[in-house]
Amino acid sequence: MSAEVLKYTMDQVEALEIAPGTEAENLEGWIPELADEAELRLALEKAFSYRGDVTLTLKNGERIEAFVFDRRTGRTLADSWLHYFAPNAPEKRKLSYAEIARLEFSGKDRAAGKHWEDWVKKYNEKKAAGEKNIGLVPDALE
Amino acid sequence: MAIPVAQMWAVSSYVLKKRMAGVKKYPLVLMLEPLFRCNLACAGCGKVQYPPHILKKQLTVEECLGAMDEIMCPIVCVPGGEPLLHKDMPKIIEGLVARKRFVYLCTNALELKNRIDEFKPSVHFAFAVHLDGQREHHDYSVCREGSYDIAVEGIKEARKRGFRVITNSTLFDGADPNSARAFFDEMMGMGVEGMTISPGYSYEKAPDQDHFMGRAKTRKLFRGMLSNRKSSWKFNMSPLFLEFLMGDRHYECSPWSMPCFSIFGWQKPCYLMQEGYANSYQELLDSTTWENYGAASGNPKCANCMVSCGYEGTAVMDGFSSWKGFFAMARGTFSLYKDKAALKLLETPAKPAHRPAPLVKIKEPERALEEVGV
Numbered sequence: 001m002s003a004e005v006l007k008y009t010m011d012q013v014e015a016l017e018i019a020p021g022t023e024a025e026n027l028e029g030w031i032p033e034l035a036d037e038a039e040l041r042l043a044l045e046k047a048f049s050y051r052g053d054v055t056l057t058l059k060n061g062e063r064i065e066a067f068v069f070d071r072r073t074g075r076t077l078a079d080s081w082l083h084y085f086a087p088n089a090p091e092k093r094k095l096s097y098a099e100i101a102r103l104e105f106s107g108k109d110r111a112a113g114k115h116w117e118d119w120v121k122k123y124n125e126k127k128a129a130g131e132k133n134i135g136l137v138p139d140a141l142e
Numbered sequence: 143m144a145i146p147v148a149q150m151w152a153v154s155s156y157v158l159k160k161r162m163a164g165v166k167k168y169p170l171v172l173m174l175e176p177l178f179r180c181n182l183a184c185a186g187c188g189k190v191q192y193p194p195h196i197l198k199k200q201l202t203v204e205e206c207l208g209a210m211d212e213i214m215c216p217i218v219c220v221p222g223g224e225p226l227l228h229k230d231m232p233k234i235i236e237g238l239v240a241r242k243r244f245v246y247l248c249t250n251a252l253e254l255k256n257r258i259d260e261f262k263p264s265v266h267f268a269f270a271v272h273l274d275g276q277r278e279h280h281d282y283s284v285c286r287e288g289s290y291d292i293a294v295e296g297i298k299e300a301r302k303r304g305f306r307v308i309t310n311s312t313l314f315d316g317a318d319p320n321s322a323r324a325f326f327d328e329m330m331g332m333g334v335e336g337m338t339i340s341p342g343y344s345y346e347k348a349p350d351q352d353h354f355m356g357r358a359k360t361r362k363l364f365r366g367m368l369s370n371r372k373s374s375w376k377f378n379m380s381p382l383f384l385e386f387l388m389g390d391r392h393y394e395c396s397p398w399s400m401p402c403f404s405i406f407g408w409q410k411p412c413y414l415m416q417e418g419y420a421n422s423y424q425e426l427l428d429s430t431t432w433e434n435y436g437a438a439s440g441n442p443k444c445a446n447c448m449v450s451c452g453y454e455g456t457a458v459m460d461g462f463s464s465w466k467g468f469f470a471m472a473r474g475t476f477s478l479y480k481d482k483a484a485l486k487l488l489e490t491p492a493k494p495a496h497r498p499a500p501l502v503k504i505k506e507p508e509r510a511l512e513e514v515g516v
Contacts, residue, residue, distance in 0.1 A: 048418075049416075051191045051192060051193075052193055053193050053195075067192070067193055067195070067196050069406045069419065070406065070407070070418050070419045071418070072418075083419070085195065085196060085199070085405075087193075087195040088195075090199070092406075107193055108193070110191040110192055110193060111188070111191040119185055119285050120282075123282075123287075132287070133287055133288050134286075134287045135183075135285055135286030135287055135288070135289070136182075136183040136184075136185075136285040136286065137183055137286075138179075138180055138181065138182070138183045138190070139183075139194070140194070141179075141194040141197055141198055
């Protein structure tokens with residue numbers, strides 16, 4: 001056996017090799033200050049990985065509800081772009097970072113919650129109550 | 143053999159052509175995601191957590207066939223979401239089959255019996271039914287009681303009508319290798335053509351983040367499960383990839399080999415991670431810094447990944463790129479992988495983790511590491 005093998009017991013392997021997963025950031029409802037360019041870029045990066053809609057207010061006052069699915073960042077705000085889908089439009093749209101005055105994480109975070117343990121607890125409770133066909137159902141399409 | 147000879151021929155000649163042309167990065171399997179909407183809400187899935195207006199969107203028939211025409215690789219998998227919720231799915235499949243591609247429609251089979259009349263059997267087309275193990279394991283895994291029985295009914299109906307059917311299983315921490323082996327018996331007894339299995343990937347957006355396995359645990363599980371296998375078990379996968387999962391081979395990731403196309407575009411850098419989108423496969427190749435991905439890169443998002451969409455492509459290319467690889471693949475197809483130490487692994491009770499812990503990547507653990515404490 002190698003030194004590496006001797007160094008760890010199976011219990012340690014079990015403990016060490018549990019993938020950590022991703023700690024979800026609670027962004028729902030957040031309105032970042034956007035005090036400078038760095039804050040704007042950071043907040044838009046978070047908007048890109050957010051699994052809910054955001055509301056963007058442009059410098060001309062227009063408000064856009066959007067699901068941001070991509071961003072292409074350039075050296076300046078004018079050549080950095082968000083790519084998004086709006087709820088009532090079929091096509092992909094894009095928007096320059098330079099046009100954005102305000103950002104709000106207004107939509108529900110669809111990736112939050114629903115942990116395995118919650119499911120098992122719910123299952124056991126319903127089973128004990130004699131229920132059948134127990135299961136989680138996808139969110140309604142509203 | 144679980145993989146049709148025609149498919150093996152198509153893949154081998156495709157890989158050889160690319161090799162002779164000196165092409166280093168190319169697609170083997172198109173992962174075509176026509177929609178994200180699903181009729182299940184599995185805790186370990188990170189694919190379907192979107193606002194309703196995104197879930198209502200779907201690729202058109204033309205967009206799906208256009209993606210294939212762009213890359214023309216030999217195989218296409220159609221996952222989702224649940225593809226059978228797409229009303230034009232039969233037209234999409236028909237178009238892909240007409241192009242002589244080998245098409246795998248990945249479904250949870252809840253709608254299979256309702257829609258099976260709309261499809262035609264073909265050597266180029268198979269239903270890949272998602273089943274994560276025996277009844278209790280599967281129903282728990284997909285968070286819905288009764289889903290196993292519905293899927294099994296769908297499989298039986300599809301087999302009765304002459305369709306090719308394979309199963310597709312994802313295994314998470316705490317999976318019981320003995321139960322998985324019993325599941326293989328059940329599936330082969332049901333007449334499925336082959337099975338595919340993969341460790342779950344720690345999707346950043348999966349609601350449950352505590353049940354993904356690290357690499358040592360993955361190797362331990364797959365070694366216990368796949369060693370000393372029965373001759374009746376058929377896997378619709380590269381035998382070299384299965385050896386990689388069992389800890390017998392070292393491969394690096396080839397994320398470009400199974401590109402994913404969805405309503406957002408060509409996903410960067412791979413099927414599992416979403417770091418942006420390209421407008422074409424060529425743009426995906428040109429604009430992705432590939433050395434930043436794969437276990438060798440040190441990228442923590444890739445540290446635990448041993449998933450087929452990154453590593454099976456490498457195994458396939460290895461198998462068809464040299465005589466050595468080819469013979470290893472042929473040997474693996476017929477070997478039962480006799481292994482006494484692996485038998486002992488089956489005696490160890492499965493221990494699910496119920497808490498997250500900080501990941502410590504053990505430097506290149508030797509295979510014997512997984513035997514410690516047995």
